[in-house]
Amino acid sequence: MSRASKIHKNEESKICPECGAPKVNGMDCWEQLGGVLAWEADDPELLAEHFKTVASYNLQHPSQFTDRILADLRAVFIEHLDNGLPIMEMRKRLGKISGGKNRVLKDKSERHPVQHDWKMTISDVYIPNHPENAAQRVREWAAVIRQEL
Numbered sequence: 067m068s069r070a071s072k073i074h075k076n077e078e079s080k081i082c083p084e085c086g087a088p089k090v091n092g093m094d095c096w097e098q099l100g101g102v103l104a105w106e107a108d109d110p111e112l113l114a115e116h117f118k119t120v121a122s123y124n125l126q127h128p129s130q131f132t133d134r135i136l137a138d139l140r141a142v143f144i145e146h147l148d149n150g151l152p153i154m155e156m157r158k159r160l161g162k163i164s165g166g167k168n169r170v171l172k173d174k175s176e177r178h179p180v181q182h183d184w185k186m187t188i189s190d191v192y193i194p195n196h197p198e199n200a201a202q203r204v205r206e207w208a209a210v211i212r213q214e215l
């Protein structure tokens with residue numbers, strides 16, 4: 067992929083060590099996710115894809131999650147994309163697995179991020195000052211991830 071080579075050498079350290087997204091206007095991938103979520107307030111179509119946005123981000127940052135939660139998140143994501151599992155049903159399932167005594171996040175010391183060369187990352191969705199068609203970009207992003215699961 068040419069994404070890294072397009073970026074000045076000094077900037078390479080600014081690529082997310084896990085999802086590989088470059089910084090955009092000094093914003094790291096987490097801040098870019100926040101930028102997309104902020105658009106939801108003015109974009110009902112994007113708001114309707116909220117699960118895809120958050121799940122796509124999480125699936126590109128798997129090292130923080132326990133194996134069990136990650137497996138469940140993958141399964142629900144696939145069912146949603148392939149079979150249209152309704153949002154309410156997904157919330158119920160994910161709420162059940164993340165509730166109670168189940169551990170969702172690994173301790174920092176147990177996390178070992180491995181960079182993966184994705185075809186799309188949050189930086190392809192978060193285009194500063196271009197919220198139009200963001201919902202479409204989220205759907206494409208989710209589909210790219212689905213292909214690799």
Ligand SMILES: [Zn+2]
Pocket residue numbers: 082083084085086087095096127
């Ligand atoms: Zn990242």
